[in-house]
Amino acid sequence: MTTDKPDWIRLQKALAIEAEQGFSDLVGKQYRFSEFLTLTFGKFPTALPSTERLRWQELATQFASYPNLEREGRQNLVANTRRYLYQLQQQQEDKGNQEDTGTRGHGEREQGDKGTRGGHLRAEVPSVEQSVRRQGDAGNVNKSFSAFSKSQIVAEVSRTLAPKLDQKLKDLPEIGLRKAEKLARLGLYTVRDLLFYYPRDHIDYARQVNICELQAGETVTIVAKVKSCNCFTSPKNKKLTILELLLRDNTGRLKISRFFAGTRFSSRAWQESLKRRYPVGSIVAACGLVKESKYGLTLEDPELEVLAHPGDTIDSLTIGRVVPIYALTEGVGADLVRQAVIAALAAVVHLKDPLPSGLREKYGLMELKDAIANIHFPPDSDTLQPARRRLVFDEFFYLQLGLLQRQHRAKQIQTSAILAPQGQLLERFYEILPFQLTNAQKRVINDILNDLQKSVPMNRLVQGDVGSGKTVVAVVAILAAIQSGYQAALMAPTEVLAEQHYRKLVSWFNLLHLPVELLTGSTKTVKRREIHAQLETGELPLLVGTHALIQNPVNFHRLGLVVIDEQHRFGVEQRARLQQKGEQPHVLTMTATPIPRTLALTIHGDLDVSQIDELPPGRQKIQTTALTSQQRQNAYDLIRREVAQGRQAYVILPLVEESEKLDLRSAVEEYKKLQESVFPEFRVGLLHGRMSSADKDEAISKFRDNETQILVSTTVVEVGVDVPNATVMLIENAERFGLSQLHQLRGRVGRGAAQSYCLLMSSSRSPDAQQRLKVLEQSQDGFFISEMDMRFRGPGEVLGTRQSGVPDFTLASLVEDEEVLMLARQAAEKIIQIDATIERWYLMKEELKYRYERLMGGAILT
CATH class of the missing domain: 3.40.50.300 (P-loop containing nucleotide triphosphate hydrolases)
Known part of the structure; x- marks a missing residue:
């Protein structure tokens, strides 16, 4: 609901009387002072600029909580409101004068639209309770006051005025159709989309320093007096306009420059109007990156805002704040996204936290609505960290929950072959081995044989450094399958590796009087047909090969075990197709590329993992x-x-x-x-x-x-x-x-x-x-090297390909957030232990369905 224009006199008079009477929340004929201001600011005057609506809404919420404030808080609120209304009234009158005389040019409109550049956008970033948008009329708001105590007014106003999560961005007055079309290029269509469009980084301008404390490389804010201001066209480039300010505080002087590219800024009238914004003697807040210049230290491309006095509140979206940096695309500017987020931010009051309060308390997690608000516009860096930690936890938690739930379901399958861990084949193999197995190999073999005795299909990953003896471990599993009457398949990503495995296996299998064949893309047609026939009859107990193993003509008689070497080099469908050659065969995957613990948990979280962390004796350090x-x-x-x-x-x-x-x-x-x-x-x-x-x-x-x-x-x-x-x-x-x-x-x-x-x-x-x-x-420790490699290059490159199944996290880092990942895994394990179906936590179940499918792209990794 709107009114024609603000009643400046009535508002200022009410504020003045309240100040004169000692900020006692005076009782009028119909309302208390606080209720009158809440209702007044709950309606948008038609003359009110769209950039001021958030501040107007904020004041409605602040005055709703006025009765709960201490005297000093009331005094500050009344004083700030009086100053704001005066400045806003002056701006409106100046605008009216400019429109009447036609003196305002295109260039000045461009500058004014940017808001934060020239200090015209006077809207503080609201808190969760403050950031609300007007919906409904004054009557509805008035009714809400009678339904709740005054201490509950803030929450009620927030719920009443906030946009809905599924509301289209084009329907928000602060955004509209034109801006919504631009935001759609980033995949942002609804209020929820904006809330969960996390910044990719933050710049901390919240630290305010004196000029003498400036150090190159820091991002800071300074407040200083303008000693001189000059605006001119560059003598070397007629399309470049330069604004130069000489600033001074009690500790030193600083020269800063801003640059405006385009002929529209070259007019003398526009340059003079810009100079009038920063008159000599005025107080300016400036923020930016401190850099060395030929004049000494300066601020690179600074943001500027004129203040009423040195202690005045800074209203800019940038100056003096921790500024969110969003991923952008062509035609979508940073200010547009920030202002859109602010317009949507009030909707966090509608967010229901899927994590139970007990779980949040156990792991020290911020509530979801607070985390969302503070990841976008934190008041300081100290608030940003717990907000980020909560959202990183969520990214890890739902992934781990999905992986563990999938593992739980797989273990409910009771149709796999039960393979004998002992028998003559294995005994003879141990006898012909020319070396002793290491303790690590024995431990991993024991893990595998225990798995093979169960009707639940084995799904185990064996990690081992170069030369640690993974092949011998795999042969033990293969022989366990063969002596139990089943066939086995070993798939390698390259012909070179498949040939290497084949040669080693032939040397052992000949001594055991067992046939083994190699099938690759270069296998001759006649030989290929012979192999296909022997597989179908069961004559061939073991087939080694490359991708050729998953082709349609390859049919096993009784496949009981699948071994996949360097498994991350195969696609999801390729691994699945080999498994489909049998009836729920046991699966053993191997990798000679040691994977950091965080990466292993992320892409192999549903696997049992064994590590061969010991090299055979006698190996010299390279x-x-x-x-x-x-x-x-x-x-x-x-x-x-x-x-x-x-x-x-x-x-x-x-x-x-x-x-x-x-x-x-x-x-x-x-x-x-x-x-x-x-x-x-x-x-x-x-x-x-x-x-x-x-x-x-x-x-x-x-x-x-x-x-x-x-x-x-x-x-x-x-x-x-x-x-x-x-x-x-x-x-x-x-x-x-x-x-x-x-x-x-x-x-x-x-x-x-x-x-x-x-x-x-x-x-x-x-x-x-x-x-x-x-x-x-x-x-020469492969696991340490892989950890360092991930720090240098990132997880996707460590596995040798960006398409390796590493989830695409928005905030979480496998390098920096290992501690949070471990906590998320622990929490997910406890949830699965209590209820693997997650039926008792409806909100968590729905969030899992949405996040897990989105994070994994609907793919089954292993």
């Missing part, structure tokens, strides 16, 4: 050294010395052929150079991903048989190539690789008894690149 391009000859000397002693070496490069865009050494060019110029006395081989399968096999076989002493290769050798005689790994352009990948490559050497070396060649002078390579120099 000497790792980071080298510059000037030290290349040292690397070549080491290779020459090792090869002369009968050893072999790898030279790894990131590219196959020269790229015009990247100044990197290519595998093909390097191969020619090494063979012809550097090591003509040795035989050099070449291996890369573009070669045919036959050529790859030939290159690997020659290197394995020591027919070539030096193998130039791309990262195709990262996993699967096992040549114990190789003792040197030279990695060119090492800064181009992730730490986990470098660790994997390093693991190709050190597989024999001789001392091995890894040389990380880098031409980068970047401190970050050098720091990353030092991690490899100092540690």
Whole structure:
């Protein structure tokens, strides 16, 4: 409901009388003073600018709580309101004069629209209770006062005036159709969308300092007096207007500049009007990033607001605040999003918290509505942190709840094969092993055999560092399936790795008199048909292969176990299709890429995880050294010395052929150079991903048989190539690789008894690149390296691909928020223990359905 225009005289008179009578909340003929002001500010005058509606609403709420304020609080509210009304009345009269005389130009309108730039937007960011929008008429509000005590008026006003969560943004008067269309480019259509559109970062301008305390690199706010003001067109660029202010406080002087690009700002009239906003002697609040300039320290692109006096309240959305930074897109500015969020913020009163109060108290979590309000516009950094913590907890909690619920459901399935943990096959296998199993291998084997004895399908991930002996563990599981009358399948992501597994398995299975076959994309048609036939009859107990295993012609007679190596390199559907080749087979997944604990919980939260955290005895530490391009000859000397002693070496490069865009050494060019110029006395081989399968096999076989002493290769050798005689790994352009990948490559050497070396060649002078390579120099612990890799590059890159199933969190960081993730996991486990269906918590169940599907994109990860 609106009125024609504010009754300035009546309002000011009421405020003046209340001040004269000692702020006693005077009783009038119809209302108390506080009730009269609440009703008055509950109606929007038609002449009221849209930018002032939030402040108007805020005053309605503040005066509703007036009876509960101490005398000092009442005095401040009345004084601030009187000053605000006076300034607003002056602005309205100035605007009327400008419109009458036609002196206000396009450029000034542009400046005024920005609000925070010129200090015209006089709207404080409201609190949860303060940020409300008028809905209904004065009669409805008046009725609410009779239904509640005065101490409950604030809550009632908030609920009555706040927009609904499902309300369309175009229906909010502060937004309207035009702005709503722009916000739709960010996927924002409703009030709820805006509330949950979290800032990607915050800038803290809340810290107010003196000029003498300024330090480059900080974001601050200062309040100072204008000593001089100049606005002019740049002599070097006629389309650039510069505003220069010289500010001074009791501690020093500061020169700041603002720049306006565009011919509309070049008119002398506009420049003079801008100068009038900052007259000499006026008090200005300015905020920005402190930077060095040729004049000394200054504020970069500062926000400015003129104050009535040094202690005046700063009304800007930016100055003196912790400012939210939102993800934007073309045509959608930061001020538009901030003002839209403020318009929607009152709706938090409608939010119902899905987390029970007991759970919130146990984990020290802020209530949801307060967290939402304070993630957008916190009063200070100290309030921002608990708000963020609550919302990060929610992101982790609902993911873990979904994963654990899925795990619980899977364990209700009782249709998997029960496999024997003991038998002649396993006994014979242990006898033919030429080495003793480590304690870590024995522990993991025990985990697996316990799983296989249950009718619930096993779903276990085995993590192990390079060379820790995961394959032996997998063979034990495979033999347990075979001796129980079932078949097994082992799928690897590359032909090189599948071939490596096949060779190792053949050497063991021949001694056990068991057949095993290899199926890849390069398997001949005749052989392929033979394998298909043997699988269907059950003659073939084990099939090793690549993606070829999931093709339609591949049908198992009785598949009881699926082993997937480097499982994160397969898509969700590919893994699922292999499992569908049998009736709920047991699943064992393996990875030689150690995954940080937080990442493992996030993408494998529904799996049982075992770690082989011990290397076989006798392995020597690989000497790792980071080298510059000037030290290349040292690397070549080491290779020459090792090869002369009968050893072999790898030279790894990131590219196959020269790229015009990247100044990197290519595998093909390097191969020619090494063979012809550097090591003509040795035989050099070449291996890369573009070669045919036959050529790859030939290159690997020659290197394995020591027919070539030096193998130039791309990262195709990262996993699967096992040549114990190789003792040197030279990695060119090492800064181009992730730490986990470098660790994997390093693991190709050190597989024999001789001392091995890894040389990380880098031409980068970047401190970050050098720091990353030092991690490899100092540690050979794959789990520590993966943690560091995630800190440097992020979780998606650690797994080798951005499409690796890592959930897309809005706020949560797997690097920074490990403690919150662990608490969320703990809380989710307790909820599942009490009621795995979550039926008793309806709101939590609905939130889980919405969040989990959205976070996971509807995908089943494992």
